Amino acid sequence: MATQKRFARRLGSATLTFLAATGVTLAAHQWRSEKARLHERQLELEELAIRRTALAHQQRMHWELLARAIDDPSLAAVIDTYDQSIPAERRRQFFYANAWYVHLYHLYQAELLDREELYTRLREFFQSPVFRAYWEASRHMRASLDESSVEAQLGHMVDGLVRDLDESDTDEWWVVGDPPTD
Numbered sequence: 228m229a230t231q232k233r234f235a236r237r238l239g240s241a242t243l244t245f246l247a248a249t250g251v252t253l254a255a256h257q258w259r260s261e262k263a264r265l266h267e268r269q270l271e272l273e274e275l276a277i278r279r280t281a282l283a284h285q286q287r288m289h290w291e292l293l294a295r296a297i298d299d300p301s302l303a304a305v306i307d308t309y310d311q312s313i314p315a316e317r318r319r320q321f322f323y324a325n326a327w328y329v330h331l332y333h334l335y336q337a338e339l340l341d342r343e344e345l346y347t348r349l350r351e352f353f354q355s356p357v358f359r360a361y362w363e364a365s366r367h368m369r370a371s372l373d374e375s376s377v378e379a380q381l382g383h384m385v386d387g388l389v390r391d392l393d394e395s396d397t398d399e400w401w402v403v404g405d406p407p408t409d
Contacts, residue, residue: 279337286333293326309364317360324361327352332381342384343406349385353392354400362389 296303297319309318331348334340340348352358362385372379384407391404 282333282337286330289329290326293322297322308368313364317357320357321361321364324352324355324358325365327358328361332378335381336377343408345381346384346388346404346406350388350392350400350404353389359389 292306296306300315300319303315303319303322306322307318309321313321328349331340331345331352335342335345353362369379369382372382388404392400395403397403
């Protein structure tokens with residue numbers, strides 16, 4: 228009987244040691260998993276920050292190049308793909324309208340605007356006859372986009388907005404169309 232009690236105590240002690248070791252191992256595994264998850268999240272946030280910085284830099288470069296084209300017709304000739312029957316002054320306005328469109332597009336890409344906010348801002352821009360003329364004159368440029376690209380999808384959204392504005396029978400342009408939801 229005494230042997231059985233010693234055996235039971237040893238078995239109980241071994242079981243407790245095993246359970247304690249298993250618990251420590253499990254806790255260590257969970258800690259490593261959590262540490263790896265946090266490290267992965269940190270890398271994702273760093274990547275997002277780098278992407279936003281790159282987008283901001285790209286937008287600045289785009290604006291600088293367009294500003295030079297707007298200021299100097301000899302430089303504008305390099306990127307001017309608009310119909311040459313359009314007066315030079317109007318083509319310069321188109322470059323400026325493009326700068327605004329690309330600015331809004333980059334705000335969307337950087338997730339500083341959602342689709343609904345982008346739509347709302349563009350609805351306001353399309354109150355300008357010059358902006359509408361720019362959109363029509365740049366149709367051939369959008370036609371060359373990959374249909375699956377975000378830029379092409381946004382272009383289709385804007386085409387729908389322009390149609391809605393043209394077909395609207397209200398002067399309250401700010402309520403025209405159905406803003407998309409993300």
